[in-house]
Amino acid sequence: PSGAIIKNKNKTYTFIDNFYYFSGFSDFNIKNEDVLFLGYGIESEIYNDYKDQDVRGKVLLVLNGEPRNKKGKSLITETKTPSVWTTSNTKKSITASENGAIALLIISENYIGRLNEIEHFVKNPPCKVVIDNEEDDKSLPTFYISPEMANDLMNDLGNAWSLKKIKKKTYKQKTPQIALIPTVLDIVVERDKHEILTENILGFIEGTDKKDELLIISAHYDHLGVIDGEVYNGADDDGSGTVALLEMAEAFSKAKSEGNGPRRSILFLAFAGEEKGLLGSKYYVNKPFFPLKKTIANLNIDMIGRIDNNHRENTNYVYLIGADKLSSDLHNISSKCNREYTELDLDYTYNSPDDPNRFYYRSDHYNFARKNIPVIFFFTGIHEDYHKATDTIDKINFNKIKKITKLVFFTAWTLANREDRILVDKIPND
Numbered sequence: 017p018s019g020a021i022i023k024n025k026n027k028t029y030t031f032i033d034n035f036y037y038f039s040g041f042s043d044f045n046i047k048n049e050d051v052l053f054l055g056y057g058i059e060s061e062i063y064n065d066y067k068d069q070d071v072r073g074k075v076l077l078v079l080n081g082e083p084r085n086k087k088g089k090s091l092i093t094e095t096k097t098p099s100v101w102t103t104s105n106t107k108k109s110i111t112a113s114e115n116g117a118i119a120l121l122i123i124s125e126n127y128i129g130r131l132n133e134i135e136h137f138v139k140n141p142p143c144k145v146v147i148d149n150e151e152d153d154k155s156l157p158t159f160y161i162s163p164e165m166a167n168d169l170m171n172d173l174g175n176a177w178s179l180k181k182i183k184k185k186t187y188k189q190k191t192p193q194i195a196l197i198p199t200v201l202d203i204v205v206e207r208d209k210h211e212i213l214t215e216n217i218l219g220f221i222e223g224t225d226k227k228d229e230l231l232i233i234s235a236h237y238d239h240l241g242v243i244d245g246e247v248y249n250g251a252d253d254d255g256s257g258t259v260a261l262l263e264m265a266e267a268f269s270k271a272k273s274e275g276n277g278p279r280r281s282i283l284f285l286a287f288a289g290e291e292k293g294l295l296g297s298k299y300y301v302n303k304p305f306f307p308l309k310k311t312i313a314n315l316n317i318d319m320i321g322r323i324d325n326n327h328r329e330n331t332n333y334v335y336l337i338g339a340d341k342l343s344s345d346l347h348n349i350s351s352k353c354n355r356e357y358t359e360l361d362l363d364y365t366y367n368s369p370d371d372p373n374r375f376y377y378r379s380d381h382y383n384f385a386r387k388n389i390p391v392i393f394f395f396t397g398i399h400e401d402y403h404k405a406t407d408t409i410d411k412i413n414f415n416k417i418k419k420i421t422k423l424v425f426f427t428a429w430t431l432a433n434r435e436d437r438i439l440v441d442k443i444p445n446d
C-alpha cells in the first residue's frame with residue numbers, strides 16, 4: 017500500500033518491515049546512487065557534519081538525534097536537554113535539502129518503538145489538502161530506516177563503522193564520522209492517488225457594532241477512524257473539544273437571542289482532517305470564510321477530558337499553550353478570566369519553547385499562529401489511551417470539560433466584547 021520500495025544490490029527492503037516515511041514529497045525514482053554516510057546530518061556552529069562536504073545530488077544516510085556521551089550529555093547543548101536536531105521532525109530533512117541532497121535516510125535506532133507510536137500516521141495512506149498554487153510536496157524524500165537495514169547498507173565499510181563505534185568516536189573526538197558507501201541503491205516511490213471529500217463545519221454568529229472583526233473558537237471532530245476493524249472513537253481526542261465547542265455555540269446563541277449578542281462576530285469551527293496533518297485548518301487559512309486580517313484570535317480546544325500523570329494529586333488544571341507567543345493582551349486576558357471565574361491552575365509547561373513535545377505545532381491553532389493570528393491551545397495532556405481504540409467515553413471526566421469550557425467561554429466573551437481589539441505585539445520565534 018505504501019508504493020515505496022528500496023533495493024540495495026540483491027536485497028529488497030519493504031515499507032514498515034525495514035523503513036517508513038511521511039508524505040510531503042512527490043513520487044520519484046532514483047537509481048544507482050552512491051550513498052554518503054554523513055554522521056548525524058547536523059549543520060551547526062558547534063558541530064557540523066556538512067563542513068567541507070559536497071552532498072549535491074547524493075543520497076544521505078544519517079544517525080538520528082545528536083552526539084551524546086554515555087550519561088546522555090549532548091555535544092551541542094552541553095546538557096542532557098536535546099537540541100532541535102533531536103526534537104524537530106523536519107530540521108535534518110530541510111538541512112539536507114538546502115545543501116542539495118536528493119534523498120535522506122535517517123537511522124531510527126528505536127525503530128519498533130517509534131513505529132508503534134506513529135503507526136496510524138504511516139500505515140494509513142497519507143492525505144494532503146488540495147489548495148490552488150500549493151507549494152506542498154516539495155520536501156525532500158526522507159525515510160526512517162531500521163538499524164538492521166542501516167547495518168546492511170554500511171556492511172562494506174567494515175567493523176569500524178558499527179553504529180555504536182561511530183557514535184562513541186563522534187562524541188569523543190567531537191568530529192563528524194563520514195564515509196562514502198560504494199553501493200547501488202534504487203529507491204522507487206509510486207503511490208496510488210484518490211480524491212476524498214470532507215467538510216469543515218462552520219457556525220457563525222454575527223457581531224453587533226464590531227461585527228467586521230472575528231473571533232474563532234475551534235476543535236477538530238475527526239479522529240483516526242477504523243483501523244484493522246477496530247473503531248477509534250476519540251472520546252477525548254477530540255470529542256471533548258467538539259462538545260465544548262457546541263455548548264459554547266449554544267450559549268452565545270442564547271445570549272444573542274436575549275439581546276446580549278457579542279460585539280465582534282464569532283465563528284465556531286469544527287475541523288476535519290486534523291489527525292491527517294492539521295488539514296482542515298490548513299484549508300481554512302488558505303480559503304478563509306472571513307478575512308484573516310480581521311480575525312483577532314483563535315481559541316482551540318483539543319483533548320480536555322482527562323487527567324494526565326503529572327496531575328494525579330491536583331486535578332484542577334489545564335495546559336495553556338501559545339497564549340503569550342503573539343499577544344500579551346491575550347495572555348493577560350486569559351489569566352484574568354481564570355482568576356475571576358474559574359480558578360484553574362494554569363499549567364504553562366508545554367508553552368516553553370524548549371519543550372520536546374512541541375504541542376504548539378501539533379493542533380489546528382498552529383495554522384492560525386503561522387498567519388500571525390494570536391492563539392490559545394487548551395489541553396489536559398497525553399494519557400495511556402491517546403490515539404488508541406481505548407480512548408472511550410467512560411474514561412472522560414465531564415467536570416473537567418465543563419470547567420475548562422467555562423474558561424474558554426469567559427475568555428471568548430471578553431475578547432469578543434472588549435472595546436479594543438487585542439494587540440499583536442510580539443514577534444514569533446519561528
Ligand SMILES: [Zn+2]
Nearest residue numbers: 253254318319
Ligand atoms: Zn486531537
